[in-house]
Amino acid sequence: MRTLTVLGVLAAVWGALRTEGLSVQGPREPLVARPGDEVLLPCSVDSAVPLQELDVEWVKTDPDTLVHLFSEGESRPESQHQRYRGRAELFPQEIPRGNFSLRLANVTAEDTGVYRCAVYTKEDSGQTTVELKEQERLAVSGASEPVVAYAGGEVVLNCSVDTNVPLQELEVEWVKTDSTILVHMFSEGESRPESQHQRYRGRAEFITERIPNGDFSLRLKDIRTEDKGQYMCTVHTDSGSANTTAELKELGFSTAHIWILLLALSALGVVILTSVPTYQFLLQNRETSWRWHCCLVNCVTPGLLLSVAFILWGQTEGFLQESVTCATVSVLRILLVSIMASYSHSYPGNLGRRLKRFSVPFVVFAFVTVVMSVILAEYFKTRAPNTAAKAFIGFFCGLVFLFSLSGIVVKGWMTFCRKHSRKCLEYNGEFTALFPTSRQMCVSCPGGWRSQQAGAQTAEPRARFTGK
Incomplete structure (x- = not known):
């Protein structure tokens, strides 16, 4: 090491005193070698140099x-670092x-790096560098079955990998x-879940603790038939790529499928x-509680069972939006069957009349609301519209929502008018006093404007008869 230090000092002194150095030539491009190979690191000068005046040192930097x-x-093999003894020679x-x-x-992999070839004579000195890189190794393997x-x-x-x-x-x-479809991605030293297709978000992931060992196996959770x-x-590198495939075979029946x-x-x-x-x-044609219970089970139970089945099917197969719609239809089917059944006239109390009055507008309102919500959820998830588009869609959906709700409101108002005709007449009188042109608005109410007008006509002869 003392010799190495002395030669380094001499090189610095000669470089400072002389304007022209020894022209030492080396490769322009880095050298590439695989582990176990033999490699030649070039270093030469233009002319022969007397051996007695020559010192050459090869040093691995850093x-x-x-x-x-x-x-x-x-x-001088005795001066070599022990790692290079028996392996490096001129x-x-x-x-x-x-x-x-x-x-x-x-x-070996430790041999990669920059080497400096320094040549010293009594009058001149010069040096060149050689970079040695390990040849890129890339092999990707997976399961054979x-x-x-x-x-x-x-x-x-x-x-x-x-x-x-x-x-x-x-x-x-x-x-x-x-x-x-991009299931998952690893880039710049970390996973990129934001690049996943929405179908696999939250379900596909790398096993983080295995990545440093070159294991990029994919864990897929909550498996669906799709x-x-x-x-x-x-696997991509700067100079190439390699790949392997894995096959997920047709799935068998799960517990959810059995349910x-x-x-x-x-x-x-x-x-x-x-x-x-x-x-x-x-x-x-017998009116018994057993008959009513049997009809109720026949009407309600199948719809509820099928709605639960649709929810499970959507969760298992990955079609949750579609399954919610189907489940809603199954539940609303109960109302439609209840008003179309031949035994609807035998419902206790006023249940039959109320069902016939409110079932259809409620079914329309519920169906429109659910379908519209499913469509909007899917649209916002896949398209990500801007603020203006969201405002327009919200305004349009609000109109549709109010329109579907209007059927229930109208039916409720008509029911109120039938039950409370006197109050309806009072409200109508106050309203028509403010807006005379709207008298026909309460025509549909029993005892409405027409009844009020007829009452006014019969009241006049009665007043004459009584002398008032």
């Missing part, structure tokens, strides 16, 4: 490590010709090949079991 030294006409027959290239055998899973379960799709490229320079993509198919794991089947069969069973006694009660 930190400075002496790789090889030629001094006083011979190599070509003795080429040295007199000005060729000081270094042969480095059995290259298809993966089988059940709906609602969890599965791991394997993707192992063998590379010498830093994680910061890797880009990993998981794509569903049949629809080119998830089956082929997935591709592609859906049981609910559907239960709805069918309820319809069959209650239809026969209901029909017999209708033929016998």
Whole structure:
């Protein structure tokens, strides 16, 4: 090391005193080698140099490590760093010709870096640098067999990466090949959940603790039937890419599927079991509590069971918006069946009349509200409209909502007028006093404007008869 220090001082002194140095030539581009290879680090001068006046040192920078030294006409292997002993050497027959290239055998990953070849004579000195890079290694492997899973379960799709490229320079993509949907992405040293397709948000993720080991396996949770198919794991570097595939086979029946089947069969069973006694009660025309309960079960239970089945189906298959709509239709079907059934006249109290009066406008209002909400939720999730578009859509949907609600309001007002005709006449009189042109607004009310007008006409003869 003392020799290395002395030579460094001499090089600095000669570089400061002389304006022209020794022209030392090296490669213009970095050298690339794989682990275990043998590589030649070029270094030469234009003319021959007397060996007795020549000193050549090869140093690996950062930190400075002496790789090889030629001094006083011979190599000095005893001065080498122990890591390079027996692996780094010059070509003795080429040295007199000005060729000081270094042969480095059995290259390792630690050998990558910048090497400095410094040449010193009594009169001149010069140096050149050589950069050695490890040849990029990239191999991607996955599972050889298809993966089988059940709906609602969890599965791991394997993707192992063998590379010498830093994680910061890797880009990993998981794509569903049949629809080119981006399932998940790793870039710039971290996961990118914001780039996922909405179908996989919150369900697909990398196993974070395995990434430093080159394991980019994908964990897919809450599996749906639509998830089956082929997935591709592609790894990109600055100089190339590699990929592997994983197949998720057709899914079997899960617990949710079994429940859906049981609910559907239960709805069918309820319809069959209650239809026969209901029909017999209708033929016998007997008013009993048993008849009412049987008709109620026949009307209500199938709709409720099917609505629950639709919700489970949407959650399992990934069609939650569609399933909510179908479940709403199943529930509203109860009201429509209740007013169209032949036994609707036998409902207790005023239930039958109220159902016939309010069922249709309520069904329209509920159906429009649910369908509109589902469409808006899907639109905002996929399109992300600007503020102006949101304002227009909100105004339009508000009009539709009020229009569908108007049926219930009108029916409620008419019911109020029938029950409280005297109050309706008072409200109508006050209203027509302010707005005479709106007298016909209460024509639909029993005892409305026409009744009020007829009462006024009959009151005049009565006043004459009494002398008032």
